Amino acid sequence: MxxxxxxxxxxxxxxxxxxxxxxxxxxxxxxxxxxxxxxxxxxxxxxxxxxxxxxxxxxxxxxxxxxxxxxxxxxxxxxxxxxxxxxxxxxxxxxxxxxxxxxxxxxxxxxxxxxxxxxxxxxxxxxxxxxxxxxxxxxxxxxxxxxxxxxxxxxxxxxxxxxxxxxxxxxxxxxxxxxxxxxxxxxxxxxxxxxxxxxxxxxxxxxxxxxxxxxxRSIDDNFSTKNDTTTHNFIMPHFKVAQDHGVVEIMRGCPNGCRFCHAGQFYKPYRQKSINHIYKEVAQQVFEFGYREVTLSSLSSGDHPQLKEIITQLNQDFSPYKVSFSLPSLKVSSFSLDILESLQEVRKSGLTFAIETPLEKWQKAMNKEVPLEDVISIIQEAKTRGWKSAKFYFMVGLPFVDIEEEKEAIVSFLKAIREVTRINMNINIGTFIPKPHTPFQYASMMKKEVGQQHLHEIKRAIMNEVKGAKVSYHDPAVSYIEGIVSRGGSSVASVIESAYHKGARLDAWHEYFHPELWYEAIEENNLDVSSILYREYPLNEVLPWDSISLGVSKLYLKKEWLKAKEALLTGICESECALPCGVCSSVHQVNDVGSQETKVDPEIKIKNLVHEENKVPVVFIYEKYG
Structure with a gap:
């Protein structure tokens, strides 16, 4: 060799x-x-x-x-x-x-x-x-x-x-x-x-x-029940990487049923780790891997029933070691300023709200309610505690959203928040992509040219009418290619290969993305983009990905699509299943730790985890000069 x-x-x-x-x-x-x-x-x-x-x-x-x-x-x-x-x-x-x-x-x-x-x-x-x-x-x-x-x-x-x-x-x-x-x-x-x-x-x-x-689909049924969830083999990056912090996955999956969300379907059923598992993993990130920033990661961390106790215990035991913790964005319904206030990294970066769409009827269609009055209430309280800025994420082109109303609805939503709270706003807007294996897989996607104009007009309106706002949006050309690759059939393979030979590389990087290479490849291979992206799929159509089962039945997805049309909500996934989607069985089940002990086992507390007697931990910090 x-x-x-x-x-x-x-x-x-x-x-x-x-x-x-x-x-x-x-x-x-x-x-x-x-x-x-x-x-x-x-x-x-x-x-x-x-x-x-x-x-x-x-x-x-x-x-x-x-x-x-x-x-x-x-x-x-x-x-x-x-x-x-x-x-x-x-x-x-x-x-x-x-x-x-x-x-x-x-x-x-x-x-x-x-x-x-x-x-x-x-x-x-x-x-x-x-x-x-x-x-x-x-x-x-x-x-x-x-x-x-x-x-x-x-x-x-x-x-x-x-x-x-x-x-x-x-x-x-x-x-x-x-x-x-x-x-x-x-x-x-x-x-x-x-x-x-x-x-x-x-x-x-x-x-x-x-x-x-x-x-x-293969499902890890032992995700949250195995005795040891720590990492035994790990390579420490030798220069600064994109996410330079420790990660502890506190929950896999999500109990919420957002109809646009692919990850929520892919990781069903949701499984939560106990406070003891999380504590041991954090200790390893700190004392074996040297991290002083740790993210408590999941699709919906606020839905972990022991989150408050976890944060309290981690802060109490790890703050002497200058360790800070962060969370991904939380649902409005699970927001706790008491928790967020104790997270130093969150205080640095500001609050984050994934609104997606502003009107109540549209929110019900996507099965994700974010009431304006709740957002205002949270921000008002946050202002009194020292927060000065907030991030807002929106998604345009969702099904059952009127494009003629959408711009004004987003602007009005933000103006209402700004007028009451005076918070500084960072706003990011993306384009909806109907992903496979979701209830919205049947939806049509907004045309690229329409999306470009629509996003430009929304940005201009926000900048003109909402003080203290900064706006960015995701390139519709990226969403266009992503939609083709995620929804297409076998004919897309030749397009990918052609784009590669023309020089397409690192398409997720703005500086390397050249959409014209993809446009040429699409044209040369006579790909019918309209049939892939720009039509609503009939419920009885055989879809390219139908041979793949994530466990969620197609009948369930169809029912959710029809409920979306009527703007009807579906409740959260629970251990006592009231929403039979097809995933849970005698083998695959929700693991909710809500009824378990919320105190860390004394045997795994820091004093029993780190360093033999008479050995002193030393942290070396290197800085480059010149």
Whole structure:
């Protein structure tokens, strides 16, 4: 095996590219030391974006730990996309893309597994394959080429990219990925090639392959019940990444039924961690990984029934170590200023309100109520406690929203808040994309040109009429491409491939996104965009993603769509199921910790977790001068 030592290979040439440290490894590795041998089973774990994004991603941390911790030893090494300057250097020097720690050429891995959280990462997937000397289309690969697997919330409609992928893993990796890798490892050891391995893997119910009629989602039923939820293997980034803080996932899934939200469907049923699990994970982030900022992460953190007790206990025990905590945005109905006031990071950044749409009837249609009077009341109280600014998120183009009324409704909503509270406002507006596996999957999307004009007019109206407001909006061209990739069928694959060959890369980055490359690819491949985006789908139509089951029945989605038309609300998901959507069963169930003990077990308090007697913890802080 010929591994690549990048600093020896390129030497001073690395100084000609931006942030060469992205490509040189050398980070501190907590946990097992992996020793690469000639006969090692090699898993290339890829986040198809730049290093600083991938190393911020919690899914990558989970997957890395899961694979490295496996007793049936496997080498797990990271792969990231590269910026155009380094891609050019690799091509000029005829050096293949490699795994970061061990320098394994990507094409020599046994498996390349992509974690995909965003649809516009797909050209980056092609870049990794191409630079790794792996044929882009599975049909052209050799018997010795790696098995290519992708997974993540962005791949629940696998048709647009299935020609490039051997298998799409549907669902949560904790329940099944290791078993898949064990099969590949065993068969590789037996000398089997791709064809035999692919046939054997077709037995797994969560693995989609082209033409498969039914694929069911894998669910981690032990998410909140396993004895130990801490991370055993972790790599500390060696330069500042996009989200440079610790992350503790306090809940997976969401009890609310927002009809536009894909993540809410993908992560059903909601499962909450106990205060003891959370406490131990925070202690590890602080005392083993060195973080002094920790985010308590979930889709809806305010719905954790023990949140107040968790924050109180964490602040009490960790404030002497200068640790601060933050939360994602909270629902208006679960807002607690007492909690937020105790979170130093929230006080720095201001309050956040995901309004989505301003009028009550529209809010009921999307099954997310955000009453104006409640928002005003919260901000008034917040002002008395020292808050000076707030963020507001809106989404235009939702179904059952009158576009002629929308601009004035948003402006009126914000004016009412400003007139009463005098709060400074940062407003961000996006375009609704009807995502697969949601009740709004049947909806039409706002046309790109209409969206551009509409957003411009809303921004101008807010700036003219609402004092103390700053406005930004998401580029409708990005939403347009995202909609095509997330909703299209197999014909979209040729568009993705064409866009890649024209130079499309890193499309999630403003500085690298060139929509004209996509427009050319769409035109050259005669893609019927109108049939994908600009029509309401009949309820009896067979959709491209119907062969994928997230567990939620299609009948339930249809009923929710019809309720949206009538602006009727649906209640929250509860452990005593009153809303049979199809997910919960004797195996898969809501885990609500509301009735459990709210005090931290004395055995896991800080004094019992850290540092042997007579050993003093020392924190080194490095700063660069000049």
């Amino acid at each position: 010929n591994t690549i030592e990048i600093t020896k290979k390129f030497g001073n040439k690395l100084l000609s590219i931006a942030n060469p440290v992205r490509y040189t490894a050398g980070e501190y590795i907590h946990g097992k030391t992996q020793i690469l041998r000639e006969d090692s089973f090699k898993v290339g774990l890829c986040f198809p974006d730049l290093y600083e994004i991938g190393m911020s991603n919690n899914a990558m941390r989970i997957l890395y730990d899961l694979i490295v911790e496996e007793k049936d030893e496997m080498i797990c090494d990271r792969i990231f996309s590269v910026a155009p300057d380094f891609e050019a250097l690799l091509r000029k020097e005829e050096v293949p893309l490699y795994t970061l720690t061990h320098g394994i050429p990507v094409g020599e891995c046994d498996v390349v597994a992509f974690s995909i959280g965003y649809e516009l990462s797909l050209t980056n997937v092609l870049q990794v394959l191409d630079l790794g000397n792996i044929p882009l289309r599975a049909i052209n690969r050799r018997e010795v080429d790696p098995i290519i697997i992708c997974g993540g919330p962005a791949v629940t409609n696998p048709l647009p990219f299935s020609p490039f992928i051997d298998f799409t893993y549907i669902g949560e990796a904790e329940n099944g990925l290791i078993e898949v890798l064990k099969v590949i490892k065993r068969m590789r050891k037996e000398g089997k090639g791709r064809t035999s391995i692919i046939e054997e893997l077709k037995q797994f119910p969560m693995l989609y392959y082209s033409g498969k009629k039914f694929t069911s």
